[in-house]
Amino acid sequence: MNDPIDPAEGVALESRMKEVQEAFAHQKEFFRSVVDLLPVGVFCKDAEDGFRFIIWNRKNAEITGTSEQQAIGKTDYDLFPEEVASKYRADDEQVMAQNTELEIPSEDFVSEEMNRSVFHTRKAAIPGPDGKPRYLLGISEDITARHLAEKRLEEANEQLKETQLQLIQMEKLESVGRLAAGVAHEVKNPLALILMGVEYLTGGIDPDDENLPGVIDEIRRAVHRADKIVRGLVDFSSDRELNLQRVSANAELEHTLLMVRHELTKASITVEKDFDENLPDVQVDRTKFEQVLVNLLINAIHAMESVSPRPVLRLRTRQGAAGDPLSDGGSRMGPALRKGTPLVMTEISDNGVGIPEDALNKAFDPFYTTKPTGLGTGLGLTVVQKIIELHEGQIEIRRNQRGGTTVTILLKQACP
Amino acid sequence: MSANHGSAILLVDDEAGFTKLLKMNLERAGNYRVEVLNDPTQTIAVAKAFRPDVIILDxxxxxxxxxxxxxxxxxxxxxxxxxxxxxxxxxxxxxxCAEAASVGIRTVVTKPVELPVLLEVIESALQM
Incomplete structure (x- = not known):
C-alpha cells in the first residue's frame, strides 16, 4: 500500500508538474519559432498514421499557399493533385523502408495560384520512441531564383557561342573576298582551255582526226578542274554549325593549297611539303579547319611577298602525344593538353618578315595587326585561335630559325 | 592575215592543256609555226634557238x-x-595592264580569249 500523500507535498508536486508542463510548452513554442523562422520549407509526416502532416512551417505555407491549420492532420492526397501526391508518397515510402536520406536536386511545384517554383528537397527518416523509423522529415529549399539565373546563364552561353560562330563566319567571308580573285584566275584558265577546244571543234569534226580524243579529254579535264575549285570555294564559304567529321590534315592542306595557288604562283613562292604519310585523322569541322589553314597560308604569303629573295613555304604534319618534344627543341607538344593525349600536328612555316618578339604574345589579340590598313581586319588570328579552341586543340606561334614565322596547330587524333 | 602565214610564234604558258590546244588552233587557222614552252625559265634559250616573230607570254x-x-x-x-x-x-x-606597261608591253589579252580575237592581235603584232 502506498503511503498517504502529505497535502503539503501534493501541492508541491502539483506546482512542479505545472512548471514542467510550462517548460515543455515553452520548449515546444521555442522549437516551433525556430522551425517557423527557417528560410526553408520544413514538414514532417507520421508514417504510422497514414503519413499525415504533424509539422508544417511558415515557409512551407508560403511556398504551397496552404496554411499550417489546413495542412496538419492531412495527407498529400488531401492537399495536392493525385499525380503529385503519389510521387511524394512513393518517395516517402522509399525513405522509410530503407531508413535512408533522399535528395531531390530539382523538383517543380505549381501552387494553387499557378505559381511555378523549383525546389531542392531532402527527405529523411526519424525514429520513433521504439527506435524504428517513424517520422518522415522533409526540407525544401526554394531554388527558383537560382534555377532561373542558371537558365539565363545557359542561354547567355548559347548566345555567346552563336556570336562566336557568326564572328568566325564574318571573318571567313573576308577570306572569301581575298581569295576570290585568285580563284577566278584558277577558273579562267580551264575556261580558256575549253574555249580553245571549242574553237578546234568548230573547224569541223573529222572522225579520222587523231587529235580529236585528246581535245575532248582536255576539255573534260578542264571542266572537272574548274568544278573542283568552284566547289571548294562554295564549300569553304558555307555557313554551318560546328559539324565534326573525320578528315586528314594532309588532304586538307592539299585542298587549301589549291585555293591559294594563284597567290603562291604570283609571289613565286616555293612550297615544300613534309607530310607524315601515316598521319591519323582528326575530328574537325572541315570548313572551319580550312578557314584556319587559308588564314595562316594567306598570312604566310603576305609575310613573304617582296621580302624574301627566295620565298619558301614549308608545310609539315606529324603525329605525337601531348608532352612529346617538338623537333626544333625547347618547347613541347601541347603543354596545355593532358599529357599523353594522341595529337596531330600541322605546321606552317614561312621565311618572311617575321613577327617581332614583343608582338608574338599579342598576335592572337583582337584587332591587333601588323599589316597595312586594308590588308587585314586584325581578327584573323583571333578567329583562328577561337576555331582551334572550339576543337579543344592548341595553336602556337613563334619566330623560326629562318627569320620568319612558324605556326603550329595541335589537334586531338580522331578515335581509331 | 595571209601575209604572215608561216610566221613563228613562241607560246610560253605553264597551262599545258591550254598551250596544246592553242598550238593546234594556231597551226590550223594561221598556218603558223608554233613552239610551246611550259617552263618560263627556258624562254631566253628557246627564243634564241627558235627565233620567233612574236612571243605570247602568260x-x-x-x-x-x-x-x-x-x-x-x-x-x-x-x-x-x-x-x-x-x-x-x-x-x-x-x-x-599597268603591270604590263611597267615593262613596256602594251598588248594584253585576257583569258578566256576567242581565237579570232587572238589571231587579230597576233597579226597586229606581226605588222609592228
Whole structure:
C-alpha cells in the first residue's frame, strides 16, 4: 500500500508538474519559432498514421499557399493533385523502408495560384520512441531564383557561342573576298582551255582526226578542274554549325593549297611539303579547319611577298602525344593538353618578315595587326585561335630559325 | 592575215592543256609555226634557238613571272625587238595592264580569249 500523500507535498508536486508542463510548452513554442523562422520549407509526416502532416512551417505555407491549420492532420492526397501526391508518397515510402536520406536536386511545384517554383528537397527518416523509423522529415529549399539565373546563364552561353560562330563566319567571308580573285584566275584558265577546244571543234569534226580524243579529254579535264575549285570555294564559304567529321590534315592542306595557288604562283613562292604519310585523322569541322589553314597560308604569303629573295613555304604534319618534344627543341607538344593525349600536328612555316618578339604574345589579340590598313581586319588570328579552341586543340606561334614565322596547330587524333 | 602565214610564234604558258590546244588552233587557222614552252625559265634559250616573230607570254607562272621573262627579253640585244603579247587570266585587267606597261608591253589579252580575237592581235603584232 502506498503511503498517504502529505497535502503539503501534493501541492508541491502539483506546482512542479505545472512548471514542467510550462517548460515543455515553452520548449515546444521555442522549437516551433525556430522551425517557423527557417528560410526553408520544413514538414514532417507520421508514417504510422497514414503519413499525415504533424509539422508544417511558415515557409512551407508560403511556398504551397496552404496554411499550417489546413495542412496538419492531412495527407498529400488531401492537399495536392493525385499525380503529385503519389510521387511524394512513393518517395516517402522509399525513405522509410530503407531508413535512408533522399535528395531531390530539382523538383517543380505549381501552387494553387499557378505559381511555378523549383525546389531542392531532402527527405529523411526519424525514429520513433521504439527506435524504428517513424517520422518522415522533409526540407525544401526554394531554388527558383537560382534555377532561373542558371537558365539565363545557359542561354547567355548559347548566345555567346552563336556570336562566336557568326564572328568566325564574318571573318571567313573576308577570306572569301581575298581569295576570290585568285580563284577566278584558277577558273579562267580551264575556261580558256575549253574555249580553245571549242574553237578546234568548230573547224569541223573529222572522225579520222587523231587529235580529236585528246581535245575532248582536255576539255573534260578542264571542266572537272574548274568544278573542283568552284566547289571548294562554295564549300569553304558555307555557313554551318560546328559539324565534326573525320578528315586528314594532309588532304586538307592539299585542298587549301589549291585555293591559294594563284597567290603562291604570283609571289613565286616555293612550297615544300613534309607530310607524315601515316598521319591519323582528326575530328574537325572541315570548313572551319580550312578557314584556319587559308588564314595562316594567306598570312604566310603576305609575310613573304617582296621580302624574301627566295620565298619558301614549308608545310609539315606529324603525329605525337601531348608532352612529346617538338623537333626544333625547347618547347613541347601541347603543354596545355593532358599529357599523353594522341595529337596531330600541322605546321606552317614561312621565311618572311617575321613577327617581332614583343608582338608574338599579342598576335592572337583582337584587332591587333601588323599589316597595312586594308590588308587585314586584325581578327584573323583571333578567329583562328577561337576555331582551334572550339576543337579543344592548341595553336602556337613563334619566330623560326629562318627569320620568319612558324605556326603550329595541335589537334586531338580522331578515335581509331 | 595571209601575209604572215608561216610566221613563228613562241607560246610560253605553264597551262599545258591550254598551250596544246592553242598550238593546234594556231597551226590550223594561221598556218603558223608554233613552239610551246611550259617552263618560263627556258624562254631566253628557246627564243634564241627558235627565233620567233612574236612571243605570247602568260603573266602569272610558277618559277618566273611573265614580267620578269619580258624584262630579260628586253635586256637581250638579240631578242628585244620581238613583239610580246601578254596573256592573263586575271580578273583585275587594269592592274594587269599597268603591270604590263611597267615593262613596256602594251598588248594584253585576257583569258578566256576567242581565237579570232587572238589571231587579230597576233597579226597586229606581226605588222609592228
Amino acid at each position: 603573266m602569272v607562272m610558277p618559277g618566273m613571272n611573265g614580267t620578269v621573262v619580258s624584262t630579260k627579253l628586253l635586256e637581250d640585244p638579240d631578242l628585244r625587238e620581238i613583239p610580246v603579247i601578254f596573256l592573263t587570266a586575271s580578273m583585275e585587267e587594269g592592274e594587269a
